[in-house]
Amino acid sequence: MRPSRRRALSPAYDRHEHPDLHQRDGPLRRGRGPRRRQPSPGRLLMAEYEDIESLRRDLMQATLGHVAFDGWSWAAIHLAAEDLGLDRVDAENAFPGGPAEVLELFSTEADYAMLAAMEEHDLASMGVRERVVLAVRTRLEQNERHQEAIRRGLSFLAMPQHAGLASKLLYRTVDAVWVAAGDASSDYNFYTKRILLAGVYSSTLLYWLEDRSEEHEDTWDFLRRRVEDVVRVGGRLGRTVGRLGEVRRGVKGLRPRGPRGSFARRR
Numbered sequence: 001m002r003p004s005r006r007r008a009l010s011p012a013y014d015r016h017e018h019p020d021l022h023q024r025d026g027p028l029r030r031g032r033g034p035r036r037r038q039p040s041p042g043r044l045l046m047a048e049y050e051d052i053e054s055l056r057r058d059l060m061q062a063t064l065g066h067v068a069f070d071g072w073s074w075a076a077i078h079l080a081a082e083d084l085g086l087d088r089v090d091a092e093n094a095f096p097g098g099p100a101e102v103l104e105l106f107s108t109e110a111d112y113a114m115l116a117a118m119e120e121h122d123l124a125s126m127g128v129r130e131r132v133v134l135a136v137r138t139r140l141e142q143n144e145r146h147q148e149a150i151r152r153g154l155s156f157l158a159m160p161q162h163a164g165l166a167s168k169l170l171y172r173t174v175d176a177v178w179v180a181a182g183d184a185s186s187d188y189n190f191y192t193k194r195i196l197l198a199g200v201y202s203s204t205l206l207y208w209l210e211d212r213s214e215e216h217e218d219t220w221d222f223l224r225r226r227v228e229d230v231v232r233v234g235g236r237l238g239r240t241v242g243r244l245g246e247v248r249r250g251v252k253g254l255r256p257r258g259p260r261g262s263f264a265r266r267r
Helices: 052-070 074-084 088-094 099-118 128-142 144-157 160-180 188-210 214-253
Strands: none
Touching (some): 052 074, 052 088, 052 144, 074 088, 099 128, 099 144, 099 160, 128 160, 188 214
């Protein structure tokens, strides 16, 4: 279900910018994808859809049911269109970027669903570590029934031509986690926290996909340990950067002695 109210995230979530997705991976050849066609007037939006976003979300959800067998491919999208009673042209125009664009929508919707679920908890009574653990756990638990689609998605994103999309989706997710955790940093800590959490989220995701323990308890133990490591390392890194800043200010405060200065190059 689409959350009724969405929280503001970083500029990476500007849906009006799709630099990677509205271009194909290369010239289309027979068997590699659909030929771009212009829809006839009124065909793109079916009567039962109020807007293009509703169509895109329904088509994305229907595609997930075929990804386990057909991967993130045009074949899966076309089968989803048939399930919804749509023409292939409608599906192709709803997602001109193809499977990559469907995968991006899936990840983005999962981020917003996690944010909406986090608002139902008493976050004020939790520490930062607890909030981060809860946010990551919530996102994974919400998508447990899509584990195979996620596994296929990781293989899809591991291809060189999708490296940019992989980085963008990972950054968006860890950014959403920190937003859910109440992070308000705007200095170097903003990037440090997200870089460190990216490693934690990636390793936890892989562990979760292979975890066979009851209710994924081993995964949550693994997650808690990794978050503890991040907080500890992040604290040390923050103190180190702070000290370097003090040294820099001290160096700037030094003034040369005499007309040439004490640090003048010797002849």
